[in-house]
Amino acid sequence: xxxxxLGIAMxxxxxxxxxxxxxxxxxxxNPNLIVATPVPLSQIAAIYLLRVTSWPDGSHxxxxxxxxxxxxxxxxxxxxxxxxxxxxxxxxxxxxxxGKMPPLVQESEEAMIAFIRNVPGxxxxxxxSAPRLDVxxxxxxx
Amino acid sequence: MFLRRGVxxxxxxxxxxxxxxxxxxxxxxxxxxAIFLYSDVRASILESDxxxxxxxxxxKYEQLANQIGALATxxxxxxxxxxxxxxxxxxxxxxxxxxxxxxxxxYGLAGDLYAFDAGGKLLAMSGGSHAExxxxxxxxGGKSLRFIDxxxxxxxxxxxxxxxxxxxGTFDQSYRIGTLVLTYPxxxxxxxxxxxxxxxxxxxxGGLLEKSGPAKVLAASPPEIVGRVGLRPIIEDExxxxxxxxxxxxxxxxxxxxxxxxxxHDIAGATGPLHWVAFKLALLGAAxxxxxxxxxxxxxxxxxxxxxxxxRVVREIADTDKxxxxxxxxxxDELGSLAQSFNRMTDNLExxxxxxxxxxxxxxxxxQTLEAKIAARTEQLExxxxxxxxxxxDISHEIKSPLARLGMALGLAERQSExxxxxxxxxxxxxxxxxxxxxxxxxxxARLDAATEPPEFMPLDLCPLVGQIVSDAVYEKPxxxxxxxxxxxxxxxxxxxxxxxxxxxxxxxxxxxxFYTSDNTEVAIxxxxxxxxxxxxxxxxxxxxxxxxxxxxxFEPFYRVDEARAxxxxxxxxxxxxxQRIVDLHGGAVEARRNLPTGLVVAMEFPSASLGLIPVRLxxxxxxxxxx
Numbered sequence: 001x002x003x004x005x006l007g008i009a010m011x012x013x014x015x016x017x018x019x020x021x022x023x024x025x026x027x028x029x030n031p032n033l034i035v036a037t038p039v040p041l042s043q044i045a046a047i048y049l050l051r052v053t054s055w056p057d058g059s060h061x062x063x064x065x066x067x068x069x070x071x072x073x074x075x076x077x078x079x080x081x082x083x084x085x086x087x088x089x090x091x092x093x094x095x096x097x098x099g100k101m102p103p104l105v106q107e108s109e110e111a112m113i114a115f116i117r118n119v120p121g122x123x124x125x126x127x128x129s130a131p132r133l134d135v136x137x138x139x140x141x142x
Numbered sequence: 143m144f145l146r147r148g149v150x151x152x153x154x155x156x157x158x159x160x161x162x163x164x165x166x167x168x169x170x171x172x173x174x175x176a177i178f179l180y181s182d183v184r185a186s187i188l189e190s191d192x193x194x195x196x197x198x199x200x201x202k203y204e205q206l207a208n209q210i211g212a213l214a215t216x217x218x219x220x221x222x223x224x225x226x227x228x229x230x231x232x233x234x235x236x237x238x239x240x241x242x243x244x245x246x247x248x249y250g251l252a253g254d255l256y257a258f259d260a261g262g263k264l265l266a267m268s269g270g271s272h273a274e275x276x277x278x279x280x281x282x283g284g285k286s287l288r289f290i291d292x293x294x295x296x297x298x299x300x301x302x303x304x305x306x307x308x309x310x311g312t313f314d315q316s317y318r319i320g321t322l323v324l325t326y327p328x329x330x331x332x333x334x335x336x337x338x339x340x341x342x343x344x345x346x347x348g349g350l351l352e353k354s355g356p357a358k359v360l361a362a363s364p365p366e367i368v369g370r371v372g373l374r375p376i377i378e379d380e381x382x383x384x385x386x387x388x389x390x391x392x393x394x395x396x397x398x399x400x401x402x403x404x405x406x407h408d409i410a411g412a413t414g415p416l417h418w419v420a421f422k423l424a425l426l427g428a429a430x431x432x433x434x435x436x437x438x439x440x441x442x443x444x445x446x447x448x449x450x451x452x453x454r455v456v457r458e459i460a461d462t463d464k465x466x467x468x469x470x471x472x473x474x475d476e477l478g479s480l481a482q483s484f485n486r487m488t489d490n491l492e493x494x495x496x497x498x499x500x501x502x503x504x505x506x507x508x509x510q511t512l513e514a515k516i517a518a519r520t521e522q523l524e525x526x527x528x529x530x531x532x533x534x535x536d537i538s539h540e541i542k543s544p545l546a547r548l549g550m551a552l553g554l555a556e557r558q559s560e561x562x563x564x565x566x567x568x569x570x571x572x573x574x575x576x577x578x579x580x581x582x583x584x585x586x587x588a589r590l591d592a593a594t595e596p597p598e599f600m601p602l603d604l605c606p607l608v609g610q611i612v613s614d615a616v617y618e619k620p621x622x623x624x625x626x627x628x629x630x631x632x633x634x635x636x637x638x639x640x641x642x643x644x645x646x647x648x649x650x651x652x653x654x655x656x657f658y659t660s661d662n663t664e665v666a667i668x669x670x671x672x673x674x675x676x677x678x679x680x681x682x683x684x685x686x687x688x689x690x691x692x693x694x695x696x697f698e699p700f701y702r703v704d705e706a707r708a709x710x711x712x713x714x715x716x717x718x719x720x721x722q723r724i725v726d727l728h729g730g731a732v733e734a735r736r737n738l739p740t741g742l743v744v745a746m747e748f749p750s751a752s753l754g755l756i757p758v759r760l761x762x763x764x765x766x767x768x769x770x
Binding site for chain 1: 224228230231232234235237312313314317319380400
């Protein structure tokens, strides 16, 4: 089952490779995740805002952010969440009262990738457009 | 030996016996009390020591448990830090390493922290040496912290204890991302345990119900203590005979539930101060003994003083035989009455002794008197016997002479003529008369000497008796009539006597004075009352007298001053002896003494009789009773 999915992802990457010459964002997930790709960005935003906490197969979603101030984080906030930092801060303040904390942070791309690769149900993002084998690319933001 | 001498010294006298009894009562009481007190205090000291040790052990254990507990809490907290999520990403950013190092530094950890990922691979550590994999000892498959007891650190090979906690993702509490291990050096445990000078042992009891392994000693200070007391008392908590007091911590739950802290204390050390107390008790006992001895001595001497007095007095009496000693009566008790009775007894004895001594003295005096009397009587008897023998000799002599003359006259008469023969017969007659007179005189003397019956006495007057004697004598020798003078007293001289005997006695003296002196020689006869009870008749002549040496023999029979003159004057030679016997019979005395300037005085004294006894004036011409 993993191999056909991998093939689809690589196909998608090939499809978008021409358009995304400039650095885009790759939304990545644990390679074992079974999900239909590409996952819509609105869905991804919902995951990162903790509105959606489970994958379709029922497994727990572990969203992972880059540290605040990093380029990937900034692009992700702007292009996927379509929010600025101030808006997000207000949002998390409100969420804090409901006992919810923002997603955990990995401070480097390598750490992000290692974490996603290791932790089942995890989802993250990295700059780039090249297809990856160690993680599952579930969406691409040009 | 010394003990026996001491006992002998103490029991030699009653006061000492009392003193010894008092002293022994005191000693037994005091030392029994002291020993009881000492053992009681010792037991309570040991008990409180054990309690204190228990508490101390408990404190130590609590300290240890707290320390381990704090470490466990810290480790658990660290395992839940957000950064531990990096274990999932292999700690690529070394954030976990940084966190571990910072923790070690900030908390001043003695041991090290190790973080392993879920696969057991070492991802981060606070220091120390490297190991690739999680050691089997430290594995923790559970969901909570695990305590790993004393063991050798797989990393450093040093003795440690360790805490191992599983790490779960903060994003998913069920997702195991690794293991966090904290090591804690055993030396630090020991430092925590062995803070004081006390003997401390840490035991792993194995006593937890689910773990029934044998107990073992984890640490001991000093290390040789286990060897000294042995393992048995430590495990079985039996300290009898080990010389130690022990306290142990109360078993509790928690990570170190199977640890138990033991605190030991030498009994000698615990009871050390008691030795000083015992010494002071003994000192106090000795100090108290001094006033008790003094008091006991005073008391015993006071009690037995009357006995001592009695003993002293009895000994004094026994030694000196003096019965004057008396016991002082000082009390009214039994001893006082004993002393009184003793004194009474001594009084009686003294009186009896004095009486006996007086009797003895009197007997001795009587004895002496008796002896003197016997001696005197013996002397008298001897003298009398001698006198008798002499008298017998004299008598023989006196008779032999006339008999010889008689014989001669008879021879002459046979040969002579008728006319001459007559003259011889006359002479013979004269000699026979002489012999008859001698015999008569001797008979008188013998009768007077024998005097078995006293002659009949009656009152009479001496004066007429003497007057008649003198006139009779002068009648026989008229030539001397003018020479004889009688000095009458002029008053009756009454005497109780025998007239015939008195006449004979006085006549003899008067006739001697007249017949033994020559003519014209004065012869005086003095009658006088020399005292109211004494009458005196003195015959004094102024003749040739008698030599002084002869005076005392004049009254002996046949004593003659001058033999020649005696024959010439005649007389038997026993007249004065008869005179003396008669005067003696009348209770009077006769003596001869020299008359001055010459001559002889013969003085006779008679006891006087009352005048009223003479009924009539005696007739001077009263016929003289013929002598038997």
